[in-house]
Amino acid sequence: MSIVVERGTALKSAVTHSPDRVSLREFLALIVSLAFVAALIQHFGLESDAFLRLAILSFAGFAVHYFLPFRLRFPFFLLLSVSTIGLLLGVVPTLWIAGLGLALIGLCHLPVPFGIRVALLVLAGSLLAMLRVDVITAPWPSAIWPILGSMFMFRLVIYVYDLRHESTRPSVWSSLSYFFLLPNVCFPLFPVVDFKTFRRTYYNDERHRIYHVGVQWIFRGVVQLILYRIVYQNLVTDPASVVNAVDLARYLIWPFLLYLRVSGQFHVIVGLLHLFGFNLPETHHSYYLTSSFTDFWRRINIYWKDFMMKVFYYPAYFALRKRGETTALVISTIAVFAATWVFHSYQWLWFRGDVLLAWNDVLFWTVLALFVVLNSVYEFRRGRQRVLAGRSLPWNQTLTTALRTVGMYVFISILWSLWSTDSLRTWTSLWIAAGRWPSDPSPWQLAFIVAVPLTVGLAAVGASRAWWPGWPSSIERSAALIVVSAAVLAVGSSSMVYKRLGATGELIAAARFGGLNRTDMVGLERGYYENLMGIDKFNGELWALYTNRPPDWAKGVIEAGVGRRVDDKLPWELLPSSERRFKGVMLRTNQWGMHDKEYSKLPPPGCYRIALLGASHAMGTGVEREQTFEAQLEQRLNRDQEPGGRRCYEILNFAVYGYNPIQQIDLLDERVAEFRPNAILYVAHPEDSVRVERFVTQKVQTGAALPFEYLTNLVKEAGVDSSMPERVISQRLSGSGGKILAWVYQRLVADTARHDMCAGLLFLPMIAEVKSAVDVNRELELAREAGFSVFDMSGVYDVPDRNSLWIAAWDAHPNAKAHALIADRLYGQVRERKAFLSCGQPEN
Amino acid sequence: MDDVKETIRQFILSTYLPGESADNLRDDTPLMTSGVLDSLATLGLVSFVEREFGIELDAYETGVETFDRIEDIAALVARKRSH
Numbered sequence: 052m053s054i055v056v057e058r059g060t061a062l063k064s065a066v067t068h069s070p071d072r073v074s075l076r077e078f079l080a081l082i083v084s085l086a087f088v089a090a091l092i093q094h095f096g097l098e099s100d101a102f103l104r105l106a107i108l109s110f111a112g113f114a115v116h117y118f119l120p121f122r123l124r125f126p127f128f129l130l131l132s133v134s135t136i137g138l139l140l141g142v143v144p145t146l147w148i149a150g151l152g153l154a155l156i157g158l159c160h161l162p163v164p165f166g167i168r169v170a171l172l173v174l175a176g177s178l179l180a181m182l183r184v185d186v187i188t189a190p191w192p193s194a195i196w197p198i199l200g201s202m203f204m205f206r207l208v209i210y211v212y213d214l215r216h217e218s219t220r221p222s223v224w225s226s227l228s229y230f231f232l233l234p235n236v237c238f239p240l241f242p243v244v245d246f247k248t249f250r251r252t253y254y255n256d257e258r259h260r261i262y263h264v265g266v267q268w269i270f271r272g273v274v275q276l277i278l279y280r281i282v283y284q285n286l287v288t289d290p291a292s293v294v295n296a297v298d299l300a301r302y303l304i305w306p307f308l309l310y311l312r313v314s315g316q317f318h319v320i321v322g323l324l325h326l327f328g329f330n331l332p333e334t335h336h337s338y339y340l341t342s343s344f345t346d347f348w349r350r351i352n353i354y355w356k357d358f359m360m361k362v363f364y365y366p367a368y369f370a371l372r373k374r375g376e377t378t379a380l381v382i383s384t385i386a387v388f389a390a391t392w393v394f395h396s397y398q399w400l401w402f403r404g405d406v407l408l409a410w411n412d413v414l415f416w417t418v419l420a421l422f423v424v425l426n427s428v429y430e431f432r433r434g435r436q437r438v439l440a441g442r443s444l445p446w447n448q449t450l451t452t453a454l455r456t457v458g459m460y461v462f463i464s465i466l467w468s469l470w471s472t473d474s475l476r477t478w479t480s481l482w483i484a485a486g487r488w489p490s491d492p493s494p495w496q497l498a499f500i501v502a503v504p505l506t507v508g509l510a511a512v513g514a515s516r517a518w519w520p521g522w523p524s525s526i527e528r529s530a531a532l533i534v535v536s537a538a539v540l541a542v543g544s545s546s547m548v549y550k551r552l553g554a555t556g557e558l559i560a561a562a563r564f565g566g567l568n569r570t571d572m573v574g575l576e577r578g579y580y581e582n583l584m585g586i587d588k589f590n591g592e593l594w595a596l597y598t599n600r601p602p603d604w605a606k607g608v609i610e611a612g613v614g615r616r617v618d619d620k621l622p623w624e625l626l627p628s629s630e631r632r633f634k635g636v637m638l639r640t641n642q643w644g645m646h647d648k649e650y651s652k653l654p655p656p657g658c659y660r661i662a663l664l665g666a667s668h669a670m671g672t673g674v675e676r677e678q679t680f681e682a683q684l685e686q687r688l689n690r691d692q693e694p695g696g697r698r699c700y701e702i703l704n705f706a707v708y709g710y711n712p713i714q715q716i717d718l719l720d721e722r723v724a725e726f727r728p729n730a731i732l733y734v735a736h737p738e739d740s741v742r743v744e745r746f747v748t749q750k751v752q753t754g755a756a757l758p759f760e761y762l763t764n765l766v767k768e769a770g771v772d773s774s775m776p777e778r779v780i781s782q783r784l785s786g787s788g789g790k791i792l793a794w795v796y797q798r799l800v801a802d803t804a805r806h807d808m809c810a811g812l813l814f815l816p817m818i819a820e821v822k823s824a825v826d827v828n829r830e831l832e833l834a835r836e837a838g839f840s841v842f843d844m845s846g847v848y849d850v851p852d853r854n855s856l857w858i859a860a861w862d863a864h865p866n867a868k869a870h871a872l873i874a875d876r877l878y879g880q881v882r883e884r885k886a887f888l889s890c891g892q893p894e895n
Numbered sequence: 896m897d898d899v900k901e902t903i904r905q906f907i908l909s910t911y912l913p914g915e916s917a918d919n920l921r922d923d924t925p926l927m928t929s930g931v932l933d934s935l936a937t938l939g940l941v942s943f944v945e946r947e948f949g950i951e952l953d954a955y956e957t958g959v960e961t962f963d964r965i966e967d968i969a970a971l972v973a974r975k976r977s978h
Contacts, residue, residue: 251959346935367957368938369952369954376938430935431935439924440925442915
């Protein structure tokens with residue numbers, strides 16, 4: 052059987068193959084490849100949980116779709132797309148998306164003149180925009196906005212344009228499938244698929260070749276998403292850390308590399324569509340290897356370029372060419388960039404619900420437009436070197452191309468850093484550092500800064516000389532390559548391997564860290580695309596649907612109704628004798644507002660009392676109060692008494708969700724001391740020095756009063772106040788975390804001694820492994836130097852599947868199993884450290 | 896029809912692929928999808944085709960389905976001439 056997909060849209064070469072040919076051998080090779088890709092997504096925890104579910108549903112859907120008769124495949128794809136939206140977002144949001152979508156598509160087909168249809172669409176769009184910015188309250192959940200916007204904001208423009216110009220009417224299946232595209236449900240940032248191309252390429256080649264390309268692209272996308280993770284976790288720095296030329300070079304490198312996430316997602320998206328017969332073209336083509344501005348525009352986000360060419364560039368050029376070709380070229384190119392800028396703000400509106408108007412955004416597009424215009428005019432008049440596919444350039448041209456490519460890479464990186472920095476003022480202030488050379492530059496940093504452009508240059512040489520081997524042409528070999536590569540990536544990033552590889556291992560392991568990097572944790576630079584893709588940040592409701600997270604999970608202590616504000620010193624306290632749901636469990640507090648059982652205010656005679664201080668981990672967020680490590684430790688100490696031991700031990704849990712180390716000083720003075728404990732056990736975490744520095748920095752930036760004289764003097768010495776730019780405050784206080792933490796520790800130890808108590812410090816790592824930005828061992832040293840008796844829990848979470856220790860897939864607080872591990876380790880250490888259990892003034 | 900193809904082939908070879916053998920530029924060699932014809936080259940070719948064959952093209956007729964292969968362009972020229 053041969054096919055013509057839709058009359059008038061299929062290319063001539065498309066009619067020579069059979070879309071129903073079944074090959075079990077090739078099918079199995081494709082399925083094995085997809086199974087390994089799914090395993091990689093799961094192993095690295097890429098993107099959101101919704102991505103893994105989408106991948107599994109799509110791959111399973113492909114297995115069914117493969118055996119369906121050709122005529123049923125389009126309806127099946129539509130059914131699968133809508134069902135997947137329903138499964139991932141829920142019934143109500145899906146019905147809203149479907150209803151609104153059908154209404155918009157219906158407007159395109161109203162039996163009225165074209166101009167009226169366009170006017171009605173503009174009217175509907177304006178009404179939706181008012182709902183989006185909350186001028187009018189929308190009756191549907193806000194989670195649907197990014198998905199609805201992604202499906203319709205650009206595709207409607209193309210659809211209407213093609214309806215106007217195409218002679219053949221699209222089928223209902225193709226129209227509906229075009230808007231409700233399967234991967235859209237978890238990728239709001241989506242390539243602008245052209246409707247004509249969507250119809251034209253449907254099974255326009257031998258079906259297994261289309262599927263094969265799809266699998267390759269999905270794999271390529273997944274690898275790019277892993278590389279993005281490595282860049283994101285290891286390279287990203289904030290402007291405050293830029294003090295010399297090497298820092299500046301590093302700062303300029305990372306923003307453009309973060310684009311790997313966009314290209315990775317786009318490859319996955321188009322690859323998934325290939326599995327259902329849509330033989331769409333490549334979305335990005337080696338965009339780090341651009342050798343000119345026009346070349347950059349052609350290689351990066353090719354679908355966007357094609358959209359702009361089709362709707363703006365060619366119509367403008369053809370309308371203006373009577374005024375001269377150069378004039379037409381210049382005006383059309385400027386029109387394209389103006390439209391690109393406007394549409395990027397328009398996209399921001401639908402995703403984020405506000406208007407993007409930033410000078411660095413305007414400047415980025417203006418500079419790019421200027422260079423593309425100049426480059427276009429030059430090429431239009433002088434031409435450029437072109438070669439047929441698969442041909443190599445001679446050596447002299449290869450070297451020139453490589454040099455131009457390195458130059459372009461550096462220029463685009465600088466321009467991209469401007470786009471990604473929060474303000475133009477911050478970006479320009481960075482350049483002061485260019486004149487300062489570090490006194491003791493790290494050879495690794497220098498090597499890395501040289502290695503990036505060098506790699507780009509070598510890759511350009513390879514591409515020009517056609518050295519790069521292509522992807523295997525047989526599906527079986529391709530499957531073997533994917534299986535081997537996936538296995539290498541999975542084994543290489545397992546804790547058993549990376550922990551033996553030192554610094555290189557940490558770099559690799561970063562690929563598995565799904566959380567925020569250190570820079571983003573302090574709320575700094577993210578850039579345009581990072582801001583659009585960080586759904587956890589801009590649409591918590593959608594993120595909750597992606598992760599299956601209960602809607603109230605994100606609530607803090609006050610919002611969840613488990614705490615109340617008290618005074619200026621402590622941010623809040625837990626409500627006494629309360630029983631409310633918090634982070635998935637019943638948070639039951641005693642009469643003193645502790646997540647603990649009841650205790651008398653004063654210790655019973657003969658009881659040795661320990662006060663546990665800390666934050667969420669110590670409080671036992673997400674676990675029952677009987678499951679916390681302190682409750683288990685207390686139980687074991689009382690149960691397994693050594694001969695001649697005390698009659699009872701009490702551990703009172705004073706820890707409260709959200710308290711930072713500085714606030715523990717007030718907690719000790721205000722609340723703990725009156726309970727007359729014999730010892731305190733403060734629960735510290737890696738990077739507490741970063742947390743205390745951030746606390747002080749934010750206080751200064753917001754002009755809030757600092758709680759202790761020591762901190763006020765420290766800020767005075769640093770010469771900062773709230774009138775200064777945030778970057779300057781951060782920069783001047785940068786590195787003070789260690790000093791502040793040392794003071795906190797000394798103060799805690801001194802205060803406990805004043806109250807005749809002993810001071811213990813429990814050093815508890817995080818379950819989610821994040822590469823530390825500071826020397827964690829130094830933090831432990833500070834605790835020891837201050838006089839703490841240190842209980843080091845490093846490695847306590849080293850189990851084969853660390854993620855199984857989280858309280859939920861979206862929350863890395865330790866669960867009951869993790870608390871049991873801590874209790875076990877701590878019990879052993881406490882028993883060895885007898886002095887800690889016999890200090891203070893025990894009342895025998 | 897063959898004359899049209901040959902004229903187009905010679906224009907592409909001399910303007911965009913100098914030094915390339917005519918044997919390597921077949922009637923069905925992809926031009927747009929392989930990167931030989933980018934937007935600027937397409938505009939240059941449009942001007943050439945209009946001038947050479949006395950036809951007028953519309954912006955919508957410069958897509959991949961009409962300009963990706965020499966045989967497609969020749970077919971477009973034939974269609975336009977017959978109108």
